[in-house]
Every structure is written in structure tokens, then in C-alpha cells.
Amino acid sequence: MKSFDVAAVEKLVDYPGLIAALEEAHKAGMPEAQHMVMDEPEGGSNKFVSLLGWARNDVVAAKLVGVFPTNLKRQPAEPSVQGLVVVFDATTGAPTLIADGAAMTFRKTAGDSGLGSRLLARPDAKTLLVLGAGGLAPHMIDAHVAARPSIERVMIWNRTPERATALAERLADRYVVTAVLDLDDAVAQADIVSCVTMSDRPLVKGRCLKPGAHLDLVGAYLPTMREADDEAIRRGSLFVDTRNGMEGAGDLIQPVNAGVIGWDAVQADAFELCQGVHAGRSADDEITIYKNVGGGHLDLYTARYLASRI
Template sequence: MEKAIYISDDFINENTHFPALLAALKEGFSSPDILVPQRHHHDFPNPETGSDSTLLLMPAWHPAKIAGVKIATVSPENGRYDLPSIQAIYVLINAITGTMIATMQAKSLTAKRTAAASALASSFLSRKDASSLLMIGTGALSANLIRAHASVRPIKEVFVWGRNAEKAKAICSELKEENFSCTAIMQIDDKIGDMDIISCATLSKTPLVLGKYLKPGQHIDLVGAYKKDMREADDAVIQKASVYVDTPAGLHESGDTSIPLHSGILTEDTIKGNLFTLCSGEVSGRKSEKEVTVFKSVGHALEDLMAANYYYNQFTNE
């Protein structure tokens, strides 16, 4: 019987090569054999904080190969406890025998695979010469998103904004050895129109990226706002852009897409593609240098499975 190994966040942080992780995700999204049922999404009251928490169960199977499930909670008020809002664990399974072959902390797994998915989308949707990036948000995802985007585009300038200016400065300090400059800024409106790529990873309930500031050729990466009452981009962004999503199943989970769908500003027929159609070559992505593109991510169990298998192979040297 196989003995389950344990893979820590430290190992994941020290053994992430974004180009290789992107390749693993692209292989997964290109495969017709991976089975991913609808994830369980349960909100439950948290009277201690006055804000609901969310339990997510995200299974996926690659028949006769690997399977796995992520158990995650999202508690938006965890900042008051100096804890990340997302807590998670992943269980990797031998899909033939059903044996559990690995457990791993999934905080870093989630951050890495989410950043890799955004960069994978950017490889199809941002301009190839994109050299500037605005990062909105200062959570665990931010530095990962910056590094992932820089792995697919020649990023030279990065600007970071968050409601806590000290956190923005800390991210820039963390990235000081990278091959791009990183500057913490106090406000974003005058920067939005100057950036080639705008990545947003927040729990905001009001739009932060406003369409009136956008310029032709930009790419907008919307990663946060995981609930229907949360939103990072306004209607004007959606109206100006060609909209892509990570998966069709997530269309109604986030306010960034569910609110425009409900109002009729966006329809499912006008969604240009998703990571499955982009990676398989069914759709080509960006059509022109002046096109504005939006990628909305809500996360997908396929990303977790492929990332967990990537780190398992790293750990076992397979």
C-alpha cells in the first residue's frame, strides 16, 4: 500500500517554476479526459465577524491516473486575526486504487495555480510586448500574480496598490531582486490608463477598475470578487472589452460577470472563450493590438489537480 506523503507550503514556495506550472495547466485544459464535477459552494454564517464564510469542495479526476479534492474555506474578515482569507488542504489520490498518495497545504498551491492560470490566459490575451503591470490588491496572490505575468510577458514596470499602503510597500520589497521595478502607489485612477496589464485580486464589493480610464490594447485580469455581491470592474469595462473566463461554470459565481449577465450588458453568447477553448486552439485569443481584453477567473478544480500533480512529481523527482 502506498504511503501518503506530506508536501508543505514551504516546499511549494521553493519549487515553483511558473513556466513549467503554466505548461502543466495548459496540458490539463487541453485534455478532454479530465473530469471535473460542479464544485460544492456553501456559505455559512460567521456571527463572530459579522460576515459569512464559505466552504468549497473541489474534486477532479483523470481516469486511470490521478484524482484529488481540495477542501477550502474563505473568511473575508481573517485580516483582523492576521490570517489569509483562504485556508485549504489538498488530497491527491491514485485514481486506479483510490489510495491517497499525498496531502499538501493548499494555501500556496491555490495562490500559485491561480496566478499561473491568469498568466496562461495572458499568454493568449495580452499584447506580446506588454511591459507594464498594475497590481490592485496586496493579499497572498499579489506577488504570485506579478511573478506569473512576468514569466510570459517582458514586464519592466510594476505598480502596486492596496488599501493598506504598508502591505503594498512590503510586496515591492519582496520583489526587489526581480528583473523589473516595483513601486507602491497611493491611488490608481491615473495609472489605469497607462498600464498594459491590470491585475486585480481583492474582495471588493465596489468596482475598482473603471472603464472610463481604459485605453486601447489593455488586458484586464480579474481574479478576486468570488461572490455575486463582489465586483472589481464596472459595466463600462465589460462593454469595452472582449470577455474571456477561466471556465463557463464560473459565469454566475462572481459579480463581475453575474451582474452584467443579469442586466443584459453581457450575454453568455458574447463571451469570447475560456481556458479550455484557448488551450485547445478552438479560439485564438487577442485579435488586434487595439483590442481590450478581460479575463475573469473564479478558480477551477482542474487547476488544483494539475498543480498538485506538478508538485507531487517535484517532490518525488518523477
């Protein structure tokens, strides 16, 4: 059994290749996938997550991760998501590789959003705005640029401006990147807006989105969380990576409960987009929204891509 640390995962799981692999994987049906989320005993804020994906006669991928939000406040800070991904041979059940769970999760999540941009964003998109400056933010930039190489400028906004500035400085040798303070103005300029926050209130105002923009919603994985307001959801053509579990996403369930949209507003998922069942963007001025829900099938696809690179 081979082992892959963070550096090995970063070297082998490149975003252009991963996004292409995810697109190809979605041309087939959904593999068997299950997940379990366990809350911290006695009401703590931490969670432990187990995700399992099984592609018959191919691979079984199991991800075991802890989600500990306060890790970012530790000195020194630690990733809020840590764990392991293990891949097994689906014909024998034998383990074949083990990989760092945080690194694989970053790449799975960012690759998913990159796939959304490849399928839905305008091919001539030039300006990317990322909301959030945590561990996932630089991966999102890499993935969106891999999906849309036309991107020439990157903006970063964060509730704590110093963190956005620090990330911009860190990436300055690779991108034309700036930290921004005025979120509404930045949204109005952006061709792609990617939200990777833990916000419990809307940040992106629909009235600020420019015609033709693509909105990538990654946070708000709980019903109580929110990254985009009702006007954004109302204005955009809504897509998801998977319908499995989308009812738990705050950016969807809240406007549904408020009567702003119905579940039929979700036009297609990534499987339907990749299989050509739905054409995706239909006009240059259409606003598209991709809700990154996630799931064990994406961990399986990402692990299979890593295995293919060995």
C-alpha cells in the first residue's frame, strides 16, 4: 500500500487533469456513495465525517475526516479539516493507497467548483473574485484559473482584510491579485464569483452581479448558513453538482422555505451537464449559479485520479 502526504498529493493531483477527470467521470452514472456525520459529544462544535464511494469492479474510496472549525484559531493554526483517504481494490477489497485527507478534500472541493466553471462560466471570463481567505481559497483560485485560463485578474475579499492581504501577497508571484475592501464593487466587476466562507448571512447581493457572471457557492453547507441573497438566487440560472443532499444547503433551502424559488428551479446537476442532457449556459448575459454540495462520489473520483497518476 502506497502513502501520499500533502506534498505528494499537491504534485500528483493537478487541477487541469483533475477537472478533466471529473468531467469524464460524470458522464457515467452516480456510483454508490454513503456518508455519516457525527456531532461532537455533549454539544461541541466539532464533527467527524465518514464518506464512502464504491465503483463496482474498480475502486472503493473511504474518507475519514474531522471538521474542527476552531483549529484555525490555534497557535500555530491547524487545518479545520484533517483526516485520511483510503483507496481499496473493488475486486479484492485490498487497500492500495492512503492519502492526506485535508489535501484530498481541498482538491476534491476546488476541482468540483472548477468543473462548474468549465461547464457554466463564460469562456472569456477575465476577472475572478474569491470570498474567503482560508485554506481552501488558494485552491479555488488555482481550480478556476485551470478551468478558465482566460482569467487575467484575481480579487480576494475577506471579513478580516488583513487575511485577504496576506493571501494576495502570498500569491503575487503567480497571479495578478489584489485584496479588496468594497465587496459590492468587487462583485460588480467579477466574471466569476467564488464563495468559500462560513457565513451565516448573505454576502453576495444579486443586484451587484453583472450580466453573464458565474456564481460559485461552496460554503453554506448547513441550513443556517448563507452566502448569496434571495435576489442572486432569483436572478441566476441554478445548477448543482448533485441533488443528493442539496436540501441541507442554506443557499437553497432558505429561499425555498421563503417561497422565493421551488426545488424545480434547479435546472440540472453535473451529471446532466456532462452527459449533455442540459446544455448549461444559454446566453452570454445569463447569470449562472453552481452550488457545490459535495459528496462521497467526488472523493472517489479524486482518489481514482490520484491512483491513475501513480
